Amino acid sequence: MLGGGSETSATTLDWAMAEMVKNPRILKKVQDEKCEINGYEIPVDTKIIVNAWAINRDPKYWRNPDCFEPERFLDDNLGVDYKGNHFEYIPFGAGRRICPGMAFGMANVELPLAMFLYHFDWKLPAGMKHEELDMSESFGATARRNGDLFVVPVIKRPLLPPVK
Numbered sequence: 319m320l321g322g323g324s325e326t327s328a329t330t331l332d333w334a335m336a337e338m339v340k341n342p343r344i345l346k347k348v349q350d351e352k353c354e355i356n357g358y359e360i361p362v363d364t365k366i367i368v369n370a371w372a373i374n375r376d377p378k379y380w381r382n383p384d385c386f387e388p389e390r391f392l393d394d395n396l397g398v399d400y401k402g403n404h405f406e407y408i409p410f411g412a413g414r415r416i417c418p419g420m421a422f423g424m425a426n427v428e429l430p431l432a433m434f435l436y437h438f439d440w441k442l443p444a445g446m447k448h449e450e451l452d453m454s455e456s457f458g459a460t461a462r463r464n465g466d467l468f469v470v471p472v473i474k475r476p477l478l479p480p481v482k
């Protein structure tokens with residue numbers, strides 16, 4: 319393992335340096351190279367934040383991007399999942415810094431949501447109409463709802479059978 323790991327890298331470095339000093343044009347080109355991505359020059363120490371919010375709503379990739387249409391993910395042709403393989407949908411990020419808690423996060427969301435929907439029906443309070451529900455977001459590390467959500471649970475399938 320030591321031989322396989324050190325000899326190979328040392329020989330490659332050795333030859334790379336030999337080729338560079340023998341070809342000064344290439345040496346200079348490599349030394350002059352700066353970090354440039356898609357035509358943008360990225361200076362050292364730049365902090366870059368990926369705007370996942372905008373990417374996940376980009377009309378170039380999403381039909382009716384601002385509409386709640388979860389059925390879009392059932393569409394076989396879409397073939398997009400949340401696991402970081404499809405860059406147009408990155409709720410957990412992608413690449414080597416992808417969210418390491420993805421499986422835990424999914425269980426944390428899916429299980430309670432399934433139980434909320436299976437055991438209860440949900441109504442809005444005081445005769446509020448569903449189209450009146452305020453959906454504005456607040457700014458922050460996560461896009462939380464602007465105000466608290468008030469909903470009235472109506473038992474549909476109790477956890478325990480009714481006592482006789």
Ligand code: HEM
Pocket residue numbers: 408409410411412414415416417418419420422423424426427
């Ligand atoms: C629905 C739930 C969750 C969502 C939507 C979510 C989303 C994200 C996103 C977008 C990132 C940034 C990824 C990137 O930089 O490309 C991230 C990073 C991270 N998440 Fe999550 N996350 C969730 C749950 C969790 C849970 C349950 C844990 C821990 C138990 C967790 C731990 C972390 C950590 C440690 C990082 C930083 C990883 C790094 O920078 O290398 N997350 N998450």
